[in-house]
Amino acid sequence: MKGSLRTFIGTATLTLVLSTLVLSEPAYAAKPVGSDKGASTEESGGGDDTGIYAAARITYSGSVAKNGSTGNVTSADVNWTPPPCWYAPYLGAEDFKKKMSKDIKGQMSTPGMGGHAGAALSELQRHYEDEYGWTDTPGYKDYNVDKDGEGMFWAAVENPDEPDLLKRSSCNDLPFWVDNGEAPPPQYEEAITPEILAALAYQHMQLPDTEVSLAPEETTKVNLPTWAWLDKAVFDEVQATAALNLPGFALQATTTATPVSLTLEPGTDDAETHPASGECTLNADDSIGEPYAQGKADQNPPCGITYLRSSGDGAFDLQATITWEIAWTGTGGAGGDLPDGTFGNGQEVVVQEIQAVNR
Numbered sequence: 001m002k003g004s005l006r007t008f009i010g011t012a013t014l015t016l017v018l019s020t021l022v023l024s025e026p027a028y029a030a031k032p033v034g035s036d037k038g039a040s041t042e043e044s045g046g047g048d049d050t051g052i053y054a055a056a057r058i059t060y061s062g063s064v065a066k067n068g069s070t071g072n073v074t075s076a077d078v079n080w081t082p083p084p085c086w087y088a089p090y091l092g093a094e095d096f097k098k099k100m101s102k103d104i105k106g107q108m109s110t111p112g113m114g115g116h117a118g119a120a121l122s123e124l125q126r127h128y129e130d131e132y133g134w135t136d137t138p139g140y141k142d143y144n145v146d147k148d149g150e151g152m153f154w155a156a157v158e159n160p161d162e163p164d165l166l167k168r169s170s171c172n173d174l175p176f177w178v179d180n181g182e183a184p185p186p187q188y189e190e191a192i193t194p195e196i197l198a199a200l201a202y203q204h205m206q207l208p209d210t211e212v213s214l215a216p217e218e219t220t221k222v223n224l225p226t227w228a229w230l231d232k233a234v235f236d237e238v239q240a241t242a243a244l245n246l247p248g249f250a251l252q253a254t255t256t257a258t259p260v261s262l263t264l265e266p267g268t269d270d271a272e273t274h275p276a277s278g279e280c281t282l283n284a285d286d287s288i289g290e291p292y293a294q295g296k297a298d299q300n301p302p303c304g305i306t307y308l309r310s311s312g313d314g315a316f317d318l319q320a321t322i323t324w325e326i327a328w329t330g331t332g333g334a335g336g337d338l339p340d341g342t343f344g345n346g347q348e349v350v351v352q353e354i355q356a357v358n359r
Contacts, residue, residue: 060200060201061240063208064205071202071203071205071207073203073342076323082200083159084159085168087176089153093143093145093149093152100128136187150179151178151179173188194253194328197242197252197253197330202240204242207343211320220349223354224307224354225304225305226304226305230287230288230322237257238256239256240254241253242255253329255326255327255328255338256329258325261288261322262280263280265278268309274303290302307351309351315351318349320345322344323341326339
């Protein structure tokens with residue numbers, strides 16, 4: 001038979017089959033086959049009274065959001081998104097047989113389970129029990145139990161933070177066997193890699209809240225330059241790591257974000273930014289801008305804003321957005337770049353008219 005078994009047995013039936021492989025364990029990021037649970041920064045394997053082990057759990061460390069939440073980084077590339085799903089180690093042969101055979105048997109005994117759905121379950125059973133396969137996808141004899149301990153069945157994992165259901169469920173191949181120390185078959189392009197882990201670390205990275213120093217501070221005057229700067233001490237790189245550690249299988253990737261520029265948005269069109277682009281780049285000492293010094297009140301700052309009208313009884317919402325260059329390194333010397341990330345803070349700035357003195 002050519003093509004995937006998913007195409008043969010039909011989307012609806014495969015969804016029905018895989019929906020049985022849901023683990024009732026604590027929240028985790030790597031969710032074997034259909035789980036709807038969220039992520040956690042403190043994840044470990046777990047089991048139940050059947051001995052089934054939920055092995056494929058990704059742990060996050062470093063500068064990451066709490067409780068497995070997505071971080072505060074916004075990709076500068078609007079076309080880049082974290083992986084919606086991937087394939088990862090799931091169960092050993094004995095445990096997989098115990099789980100899958102029980103689920104298939106249970107569904108076959110369901111009243112009304114006939115026609116295409118019943119035939120699909122029979123084909124699924126043959127695939128894992130009687131070596132029924134197709135081009136580039138072999139079948140298995142008795143769930144590969146004679147190789148128990150020599151590898152694992154891998155299964156689809158949904159990214160719980162992917163809002164698009166179709167994307168999240170697009171890794172829809174049946175669980176497949178991978179020998180210890182071997183790479184997954186090439187047709188499984190979404191199999192977990194250090195690069196996928198790097199993208200997940202990016203997704204969970206939490207950049208620090210950084211308040212820009214201003215002079216004058218909080219309250220300034222119309223047509224008076226406001227100086228803005230960030231000292232090196234409060235403006236440094238951050239790292240986030242995602243790791244998958246199993247007996248005989250370990251991958252990790254560390255994503256490093258390095259600040260490179262600060263962009264100022266005055267909160268009103270009636271203002272001039274310095275420089276005109278509003279983007280203040282890194283100095284040689286890794287700071288940005290320049291602190292105000294006495295005697296420079298009439299000079300334009302290398303980084304700052306001149307407001308051209310009063311904020312009245314309120315304040316302007318100055319947005320200070322930092323751009324971070326993001327690179328990653330991972331297991332086996334892998335590495336590369338990810339899209340720049342941005343994160344901004346708002347600061348209220350009161351702008352007053354300069355009062356004239358009449359004599």
